Amino acid sequence: QSVLAQPPSVSGDPSQKVTISCSGTRSNIGGDTVVNWYQQFPGKAPKLLIYYDDLLASGVSDRFSASKSGTSASLAISGLQAEDEADYYCAAWDDSLNGWVFGGGTKVTVL
Amino acid sequence: EVQLLESGGGLVQPGGSLRLSCEATGFTFRDHVMNWVRQAPGKGLEWVSSIIDSSRLSSPSTYYADSVKGRFTISSDKSKNTLYLQMNSLRVEDTAVYFCAKDHAADYDILSENRFDSWGQGTLVTVSS
Numbered sequence: 001q002s003v004l005a006q007p008p009s010v011s012g013d014p015s016q017k018v019t020i021s022c023s024g025t026r027s028n029i030g031g032d033t034v035v036n037w038y039q040q041f042p043g044k045a046p047k048l049l050i051y052y053d054d055l056l057a058s059g060v061s062d063r064f065s066a067s068k069s070g071t072s073a074s075l076a077i078s079g080l081q082a083e084d085e086a087d088y089y090c091a092a093w094d095d096s097l098n099g100w101v102f103g104g105g106t107k108v109t110v111l
Numbered sequence: 112e113v114q115l116l117e118s119g120g121g122l123v124q125p126g127g128s129l130r131l132s133c134e135a136t137g138f139t140f141r142d143h144v145m146n147w148v149r150q151a152p153g154k155g156l157e158w159v160s161s162i163i164d165s166s167r168l169s170s171p172s173t174y175y176a177d178s179v180k181g182r183f184t185i186s187s188d189k190s191k192n193t194l195y196l197q198m199n200s201l202r203v204e205d206t207a208v209y210f211c212a213k214d215h216a217a218d219y220d221i222l223s224e225n226r227f228d229s230w231g232q233g234t235l236v237t238v239s240s
Contacts, residue, residue: 036226047230057226097176099175102157
């Protein structure tokens with residue numbers, strides 16, 4: 001059971017927009033911290049996608065966007081493309097655990 | 112170019128020990144928090160441990176997930192630009208790919224600066240009898 005809750009999967013048709021939610025608590029997302037998002041392709045290392053809640057990492061397409069409100073965060077992918085099929089993870093520092101916590105990951109499927 | 116190269120994974124029996132290494136190149140090693148993150152087969156990412164070992168500190172600051180506290184020890188050798196993870200009393204549930212990850216920031220003073228901006232390819236640890 002991950003500390004941050006994400007839907008196991010989302011799917012969409014090419015060119016559509018999909019959104020991935022990430023739900024936490026006041027000790028992590030809702031606290032004095034930031035949310036980062038990572039993208040991972042099968043058999044590969046994760047890659048930083050979004051940092052400081054909503055900033056795009058270097059080289060990341062602007063089809064990706066993110067936001068944070070209260071104890072939740074979300075990642076959106078607009079203009080969905082086949083190359084976006086991957087697993088996506090949210091992460092935040094947890095003040096109670098004094099460490100990083102990850103969401104369980106969301107698999108994005110392009111139909 | 113930042114490169115992180117993990118090594119030391121393998122098959123070990125429950126209760127056994129293993130030491131992982133992560134050789135870092137392409138950046139000033141002592142100026143960044145360094146981390147271990149693992150991923151069990153078919154599962155999600157789990158943060159394992161972090162170390163702050165900058166020149167400003169008299170001794171390193173270390174952080175551990177509850178699941179490994181007391182069994183794993185993170186350390187670094189600045190002269191070799193290498194991160195380590197000593198894993199003792201290994202359990203079947205420690206089976207995972209272990210990734211070394213570099214943090215953008217040097218410490219946790221300003222959390223907005225913290226993110227894992229570079230990752231190694233991982234090394235597989237299998238705990239089984």
